[in-house]
Amino acid sequence: MTNSKCVEKIPTAKAEPQFEQSENKGKQIGIMGGTFNPVHIAHLVAAEQALTKLHLDEVWFIPDNIPPHKNAPLTSAKDRATMLDLATRDNPHFRVKLLELFRGGVSYTIDTLRYLKEKAPQNNYYLIMGSDQVNSFHTWKEAPELAKMATLVGIRRPGYPQDPQYPMIWVDAPDIRLSSTAIRRSVATGTSIRYLVPEPVRLYIEEKGLYLD
Ligand SMILES: Nc1ncnc2c1ncn2[C@@H]1O[C@H](COP(=O)(O)OP(=O)(O)OP(=O)(O)O)[C@@H](O)[C@H]1O
Ligand SMILES: O=C(O)c1ccc[n+]([C@@H]2O[C@H](COP(=O)([O-])O)[C@@H](O)[C@H]2O)c1
Secondary structure (H helix, E strand, O other): OOOHHHHHHOOOOOOOOOOOHHHHHOOEEEEEEEOOOOOOHHHHHHHHHHHHHOOOOEEEEEEOOEOOOOOOOOOOHHHHHHHHHHHHOOOOOEEEOOHHHHHOOEOOHHHHHHHHHHHOOOOEEEEEEEHHHHHHHHHOOOHHHHHHHOEEEEEOEOOEOOOOOOOOEEEOOOOOOOOHHHHHHHHHHOOOOEOOEOHHHHHHHHHHOOOOO
16 A cells, blocks of 8 residues: 555555555545645545545545646645645545646546556445535546446535535535635735644644745
């Protein structure tokens, strides 16, 4: 398994992530894909609520390489992955999987699910999405096929009504009106982001001078 502990080596490497023997048992796995630029507390709260309320074994955070529906210039894969590692390392049920960074190119979720189904077909996969993603899910590449390969899980997101076009499990989570865009803006304008991201992530952003312009 490629996990967060070897994150420093990863974004430039081209090796294929390995999967642990223990994963052969078959688990309930939540998948949370995103740009995570940077990861913030709403991501973590949503993942934890899905993990506990759906009795999942793990939630895998999968940072995308090139997001299919976003044009914003990205912070490096290494910085985004390192911040995810810092944010999730104290939760034994959270894993960071870098398979979309290894794969390169545009990160279509169908390709990720096909890869996971091939490498670890014994697992059941739950695609965790905020309601913004739920509303646009029907526009995703091969959405009907994707909906057959994973259980879709929606998390309400303030400002985005729930408007699913596919069968979906809703998980109640506290409404947190926060986005990575807001975090980046706050840093650029000198407004505090303390408590909006985990403290190690805040310190990393400060140390690396991310999002200053
Ligand atoms: N405040 C939130 N509440 C619930 N879900 C969220 C929230 N913010 C993001 N998500 C969900 O987390 C996943 C990853 O989101 P992403 O990395 O794009 O973060 P973002 O905050 O929306 O970023 P950006 O502002 O850069 O677009 C998506 O499924 C998104 O819907
Ligand atoms: O596969 C698609 O067509 C597709 C279209 C839009 C978004 N996604 C995935 O949804 C996740 C969140 O996307 P984003 O744009 O908020 O970073 C991320 O894992 C993307 O790869 C996937």
